[in-house]
Amino acid sequence: MKNPSNNFLDDVIHILKRRYHVVKYKDEPLHVLFTTLLSQRTRDEITHEASKKLFKKFKKIDDFINADVKEIEETIRPVGFYRIKAKRIKEIAKILKERYNGKVPREREVLINLPGVGKKTADCVLCFGYGVATIPVDVHVAVVAKRLGIVDEKDGYEKIKEKIEALVKEKDKKLVNFLFVEFGKEICRTSKPKCEMCPIKRFCRYVN
Numbered sequence: 001m002k003n004p005s006n007n008f009l010d011d012v013i014h015i016l017k018r019r020y021h022v023v024k025y026k027d028e029p030l031h032v033l034f035t036t037l038l039s040q041r042t043r044d045e046i047t048h049e050a051s052k053k054l055f056k057k058f059k060k061i062d063d064f065i066n067a068d069v070k071e072i073e074e075t076i077r078p079v080g081f082y083r084i085k086a087k088r089i090k091e092i093a094k095i096l097k098e099r100y101n102g103k104v105p106r107e108r109e110v111l112i113n114l115p116g117v118g119k120k121t122a123d124c125v126l127c128f129g130y131g132v133a134t135i136p137v138d139v140h141v142a143v144v145a146k147r148l149g150i151v152d153e154k155d156g157y158e159k160i161k162e163k164i165e166a167l168v169k170e171k172d173k174k175l176v177n178f179l180f181v182e183f184g185k186e187i188c189r190t191s192k193p194k195c196e197m198c199p200i201k202r203f204c205r206y207v208n
């Protein structure tokens with residue numbers, strides 16, 4: 001069954017907003033950039049701990065540039081691929097200093113060209129660092145969107161992003177990632193979703 005109306009997503013977002021209070025979704029762009037980099041193939045708790053240690057030790061862009069890469073490695077352990085990530089953090093810091101006056105660029109295409117930065121990381125920087133109305137697509141966003149029938153199984157990153165963004169009001173775009181991730185972690189889990197307690201079950205194609 002196709003979801004018939006375009007604005008059912010407004011109802012979904014409204015329900016999820018009531019359930020998951022958006023306290024804070026903005027941070028320093030550099031913090032978002034390096035934290036998202038650390039989060040690749042790493043559990044949330046480990047990412048948060050490593051990010052906290054990293055920014056406690058290295059406060060400015062020059063601190064990352066002047067640090068021995070081994071020191072960064074030790075600080076971010078045990079995130080996955082910590083050696084590669086430490087190298088990338090240092091490389092990115094140098095590029096930001098040399099080409100962008102020490103600032104994180106605000107252009108998606110420029111961000112994507114930084115070492116180790118993909119579309120999702122770039123979109124996270126824009127959304128959570130610069131408050132841009134855009135939707136980073138991670139596994140939870142993709143799974144929820146597929147189950148709601150907003151996107152097709154075969155759709156890739158750009159298609160998923162484009163289709164969701166076309167249906168969401170401008171003011172809600174920057175909340176979608178946060179809401180779908182919280183919902184995906186608590187209820188609409190990638191495996192064994194808890195459909196019996198789902199507050200948006202009536203909109204779901206997966207069960208209807």
Ligand code: SF4
Pocket residue numbers: 147148187188189193194195196198199200201204205206207
């Ligand atoms: S009914 Fe189940 S699969 Fe559908 S959105 Fe809710 S939790 Fe996800």
